[in-house]
Every structure is written in C-alpha cells, then in structure tokens.
Amino acid sequence: MKRVGKQTWVFDDGVYIQAAAAVVGPLEADGPLGSYFDICHRDLYCGEATWELAERRLMREAVDCCLQKAGVSAEEVDLFLAGDLLNQNATSNYVARELPIPFLCLFGACSTSMQTLAAAAALIAGGLADRALAATSSHNATAERQFRYPTELGVQKPKTATFTVTGAGAALVGRAPGRWRVRAATIGKVVDAGLKNPLDMGAAMAPAAADTIEQHFRDLGASPGDYDLIVTGDLSRVGSVIVRELLAESGYDVTDVYNDCGLMIYRPDQKVLAGGSGCACSAVVTYGYLLQELARGTFRRLFVVATGALLSQTMVQQKQSIPAIAHGVVIEADGQEPG
Amino acid sequence: MEYVRAFLAGGVLCAIAQLVIDRGKWTPADVAGSLVVLGVLLGFGGVYDRLAAWAGAGATMPLSGFGYWLAKGVMAEPRPEGLIETGAAVFRFAGALFAFIVAGSFAAALICKPKG
Amino acid sequence: MGLKSDYLREVKAFQPSPSYAANAVKAFLVGGTLCALAQWLSDWYGGVFAASPLAAQLWASIVMAGLAIFVTAVGKYDDFSQFAGAGATMLIMGLANALASAAIEHRSEGWTAGVAGQMFKAGGASVIYGLIAAYVLGLVWP
Numbered sequence: 001m002k003r004v005g006k007q008t009w010v011f012d013d014g015v016y017i018q019a020a021a022a023v024v025g026p027l028e029a030d031g032p033l034g035s036y037f038d039i040c041h042r043d044l045y046c047g048e049a050t051w052e053l054a055e056r057r058l059m060r061e062a063v064d065c066c067l068q069k070a071g072v073s074a075e076e077v078d079l080f081l082a083g084d085l086l087n088q089n090a091t092s093n094y095v096a097r098e099l100p101i102p103f104l105c106l107f108g109a110c111s112t113s114m115q116t117l118a119a120a121a122a123l124i125a126g127g128l129a130d131r132a133l134a135a136t137s138s139h140n141a142t143a144e145r146q147f148r149y150p151t152e153l154g155v156q157k158p159k160t161a162t163f164t165v166t167g168a169g170a171a172l173v174g175r176a177p178g179r180w181r182v183r184a185a186t187i188g189k190v191v192d193a194g195l196k197n198p199l200d201m202g203a204a205m206a207p208a209a210a211d212t213i214e215q216h217f218r219d220l221g222a223s224p225g226d227y228d229l230i231v232t233g234d235l236s237r238v239g240s241v242i243v244r245e246l247l248a249e250s251g252y253d254v255t256d257v258y259n260d261c262g263l264m265i266y267r268p269d270q271k272v273l274a275g276g277s278g279c280a281c282s283a284v285v286t287y288g289y290l291l292q293e294l295a296r297g298t299f300r301r302l303f304v305v306a307t308g309a310l311l312s313q314t315m316v317q318q319k320q321s322i323p324a325i326a327h328g329v330v331i332e333a334d335g336q337e338p339g
Numbered sequence: 340m341e342y343v344r345a346f347l348a349g350g351v352l353c354a355i356a357q358l359v360i361d362r363g364k365w366t367p368a369d370v371a372g373s374l375v376v377l378g379v380l381l382g383f384g385g386v387y388d389r390l391a392a393w394a395g396a397g398a399t400m401p402l403s404g405f406g407y408w409l410a411k412g413v414m415a416e417p418r419p420e421g422l423i424e425t426g427a428a429v430f431r432f433a434g435a436l437f438a439f440i441v442a443g444s445f446a447a448a449l450i451c452k453p454k455g
Numbered sequence: 456m457g458l459k460s461d462y463l464r465e466v467k468a469f470q471p472s473p474s475y476a477a478n479a480v481k482a483f484l485v486g487g488t489l490c491a492l493a494q495w496l497s498d499w500y501g502g503v504f505a506a507s508p509l510a511a512q513l514w515a516s517i518v519m520a521g522l523a524i525f526v527t528a529v530g531k532y533d534d535f536s537q538f539a540g541a542g543a544t545m546l547i548m549g550l551a552n553a554l555a556s557a558a559i560e561h562r563s564e565g566w567t568a569g570v571a572g573q574m575f576k577a578g579g580a581s582v583i584y585g586l587i588a589a590y591v592l593g594l595v596w597p
Contacts, residue, residue: 051453051455140455141453149556149577151455151533153552154527155544156540160470238471249458345491346491347487349487350486351483353486353541354486356482356541357482358479360540361478363473369580371580376588380592394490395508396497397490400515410592413592414596429589429593432509435517436513443521443524444558445558447555448561452562453560
C-alpha cells in the first residue's frame with residue numbers, strides 16, 4: 001500500500017472483496033436492478049414493529065448474507081466498519097452489538113459505503129486485519145422522519161428532491177484473493193458550495209464529487225478513459241448533470257463512462273422525483289449490481305464515488321449551508337476465481 | 340350558484356398559496372401560518388364575514404377560515420371583556436374544530452401505524 | 456463564465472424550477488372542489504338539522520377534517536398532497552393532516568412522549584400564530 005499524490009491510496013499488494021450482499025425494500029426490488037439484490041423485502045417494515053427496527057434488520061441481513069456467501073463465520077472477521085444516517089449511527093451500533101467483532105463506527109452521510117470500504121481496504125493492506133466487514137444502510141421512512149417530516153405529512157416536494165433508498169449493503173474485504181480487487185481509494189475533502197436547500201442535495205454534493213474525481217485523476221495521472229464506468233452515489237438527475245459540467249470545465253470529459261447510482265436504481269416512471277439517495281443507494285447498486293457485472297465481465301474497472309451531504313437538521317434550521325464530501329474507490333474484476 | 344362561488348373562492352386562495360410556496364422564499368408551514376393570521380386580521384376587520392357570506396365553505400375551508408373562526412369567537416355578540424372572557428372566546432367556534440382534530444389525530448394514532 | 460467561477464449563481468441554470476402554472480391549476484381545481492364539497496355538506500346539514508349557517512359551516516369543516524384524518528391514517532394524504540400541493544395542504548384538511556401525521560408517526564415513541572408530545576410538530580405553528588393573533592387583537596379591539 002502506498003499513498004500516491006495527495007489524497008489517493010493505492011493497494012498494490014492485493015486487497016480483495018471476497019463477498020458482498022445487498023438487501024432492499026419494496027420499491028428498490030421493483031426497480032430495474034431488482035434481480036441483482038440478495039434479499040428483497042415486500043414490506044417497508046421488513047416484518048418489524050418500527051421503521052428503525054426495520055433498518056436494523058436490513059443491515060443485519062446484509063451482514064449475515066455477506067458472511068454466508070463468503071463461507072466465513074463472524075468470529076473469523078477481525079474488524080467491522082459501518083455507518084448509517086440515523087442520529088448517533090444508531091443502526092450500525094445496534095447491529096455491531098449483536099456481532100462478536102471489534103467495531104469502528106464511521107459517518108460520512110451517503111458517502112459511508114465507500115468510506116467504510118476504503119477504510120477497510122487500508123486496514124487490510126496495512127496488516128491490521130485479515131478480514132474486515134464494511135456495511136451501511138438507509139431506510140426511506142427513518143430518514144424521512146429524522147431529516148424531514150412525518151412520513152404521512154402532506155408536503156409537495158420539489159423536482160430537485162431525492163428519495164432515500166431503503167436497503168443495506170455489506171462487503172467482506174480481505175487479503176485472500178477474491179473475485180474483485182480493491183485497487184485504489186481517494187479520500188475526499190469536505191466541500192461546501194454554500195447551498196442551503198436540503199431538498200436539493202444533488203446540487204450541494206456535485207462540487208464535492210467533482211473535487212474528489214479530479215483529485216483522483218491528478219493523483220494517479222489517470223483519465224476518464226481508464227475506467228469502464230465512473231459512478232457517483234446519489235447526485236440524482238440534478239447533480240449528475242452538474243458534476244459532468246464541472247469535470248468538463250476542468251478538462252475531463254466523462255460523458256461516455258459516467259452514471260449515477262441514484263438514477264440506476266429506479267425506473268424513470270417510479271415516483272422518486274430527482275432519483276435515489278441515501279447510504280444504501282451507492283451501497284446496494286455497487287454490492288448488488290456493479291460487482292455482479294464486474295464478475296460477469298461487463299466491466300473491468302470501476303470508479304465508485306459515493307457522495308454525502310453532511311447535513312444536520314439543526315444546522316439547516318439555523319440557516320447554515322450544507323457541507324458535502326465524496327470518497328471514491330477503484331474496484332477491478334480479478335481473473336482468479338475465489339479460493 | 341353557491342357551489343361555484345365556493346369553488347372559485349377556495350380554488351383561488353389555494354392557487355395563490357401555491358404560487359407563494361413555489362416562489363421558494365417561504366416554506367409551506369410559513370404560508371399556512373400566514374394564512375391563518377390573515378384570516379384572523381380579516382375576521383376582525385369584518386371583511387371575512389362578507390367573504391364567508393358570499394363564498395360559504397370557499398372561505399371557511401381554507402386555513403384562513405380557521406383564523407376566521409378564531410376571530411369570530413371574539414367578535415360575535417356578546418363581546419367578551421377582559422383576559423378571561425377573551426381567552427375563552429377565542430375558542431368559541433375554533434375550539435370545536437380544534438378539539439375534534441386533536442382527538443381525531445390521537446384516535447388515528449391509536450389505531451394506525453404510518454404507512455411510509 | 457462557468458460553474459466554477461460562481462457556483463451559487465451558475466448552478467441555478469441546472470436546478471429545475473417548479474411548474475408554476477401546472478401546480479397552481481392543480482391547487483385551484485383540487486382546493487376548489489374540496490370547498491364546493493364542504494359547501495354541499497354544509498347545505499345538507501343546514502337543511503336536515505335546521506342549523507344556522509354558522510353551525511353548518513363549522514360542522515362541514517369538522518367532517519372534512521375527519522375525512523383528512525382518515526385519508527392520513529390509511530397512508531394516502533402524502534401522495535394526494537404531492538399531486539394537489541396547496542389544494543390539499545392549505546385547507547383545514549391540511550391542518551388535520553399535519554396533526555394526524557405527526558401523531559401517527561410518533562406512536563413508536565409511546566403515547567405521551569410520542570403521540571401527544573409530537574402531535575404539533577408539523578401543524579403547531581399555524582395554530583399558535585392564529586391563537587396569539589386572535590387573543591391579542593381580541594384584548595385590544597375596540
């Protein structure tokens with residue numbers, strides 16, 4: 001492992017994703033990627049009594065499913081890294097309570113999927129763990145009631161608003177060769193463009209995403225053509241156009257290789273306004289769809305840039321602007337079959 | 340035709356509120372609060388009495404109508420005097436609506452879970 | 456000129472603006488229809504129970520508020536409002552929805568801290584402003 005440039009870690013000794021799992025709610029299961037997810041819940045409550053318990057169940061199932069696919073027991077995992085959107089990272093803490101694994105709790109809002117994956121890869125590469133589990137979750141109703149309004153309140157949301165994805169993703173990272181190789185990670189800086197509207201997070205996060213992607217190219221001397229796909233986490237219809245424009249102004253034309261998880265997870269006719277968002281958005285698209293397509297050979301090398309709006313309800317009410325961050329991880333298909 | 344008048348008055352009030360919300364400076368909660376206060380002011384001025392006589396439910400159903408009920412409680416004869424009578428008079432008509440909504444909401448919460 | 460030079464200004468070109476006309480028309484049609492329905496209820500009540508116009512109007516508002524609470528409880532008022540906008544939220548039905556939705560949402564935190572304690576978190580502002588305005592004006596109005 002070494003640092004290249006200012007913000008990019010390159011894992012040249014071999015860090016692999018050995019297994020990954022994605023669990024989703026009803027609307028995501030009904031979307032175009034429905035068949036890629038491991039567990040699809042037909043009920044938004046996932047059989048639990050409250051929204052928060054439902055989200056906890058999503059993450060727990062993603063963790064269990066991931067470990068089962070890897071054929072590894074929880075005791076054999078050296079480190080658990082997780083985060084979510086609830087205050088105090090409640091979902092992650094309560095899931096970790098049930099696991100016999102040392103736990104690092106991380107918060108990066110919707111960038112948590114790649115934040116945990118990058119941190120896990122670095123700890124593995126540094127020899128501090130042999131196997132680490134990275135997980136994240138979000139739930140439409142828990143996010144809605146914490147950040148916005150009661151779920152049944154009649155509010156006409158603007159076209160720029162996004163729809164929090166209900167789901168959870170988990171990935172087991174380790175030294176032993178697996179189907180996917182974590183090649184590099186670029187850790188983003190907090191970028192605050194000065195926007196204040198919590199119902200337009202795509203525009204608030206796009207500068208952070210562009211910053212991380214540009215830094216990645218600069219650090220590695222890479223260009224958009226080096227990737228089969230560059231995906232952002234949840235910039236949605238609004239932010240995905242802005243990030244392309246920002247990158248074009250810096251001389252990087254990503255049009256042919258760019259997509260956004262928030263646009264991939266739902267059909268255009270599903271009522272999700274500008275598209276999907278939330279920690280689970282990039283997590284389930286990456287750990288469900290993208291990894292399977294990498295294994296299938298559709299892509300060889302991906303750059304997943306998970307974007308997070310680091311917004312706090314209290315700060316928004318105090319008229320503070322919304323800080324944003326983006327972390328990117330390069331994932332490659334590895335020729336070797338899992339051992 | 341009274342239904343047409345109710346339709347027009349209620350519809351216009353809602354459309355104006357919609358335009359104010361879409362302009363983006365005020366949140367829906369700001370607009371709702373302003374409508375209620377507007378209803379109170381016009382209720383005291385006597386304007387809302389005339390509007391209610393013309394438009395019927397087209398004037399009393401919008402949130403400004405809630406403000407009107409509040410004002411009407413104070414303005415209706417016999418006029419209240421002093422802190423105690425005025426405080427009670429505010430709820431003379433609005434109280435019927437208010438108590439029903441509070442009790443009805445609690446009852447709904449007794450029976451139903453949020454559907455998401 | 457570009458996004459990088461003045462993001463706050465240039466980004467406006469990328470943010471879709473509301474469909475002012477369509478939203479206003481929907482609010483007009485839905486709000487107007489609900490008011491006409493309330494007028495019909497009021498007339499019916501006034502006719503059958505020989506109630507005063509004032510009592511009939513109040514009764515109609517209560518029935519419509521009850522309808523809003525019911526639609527909220529079955530989970531459809533949020534979808535209805537996304538379509539109708541102010542036509543659904545700026546009526547007394549919207550106030551009923553605000554209280555009912557908060558009450559239902561917080562039943563997971565118990566009856567006192569949840570349902571009763573949080574009931575006014577969305578609709579409280581309009582009740583409080585109206586109450587203060589009517590009370591203060593009532594004290595000073597000649």
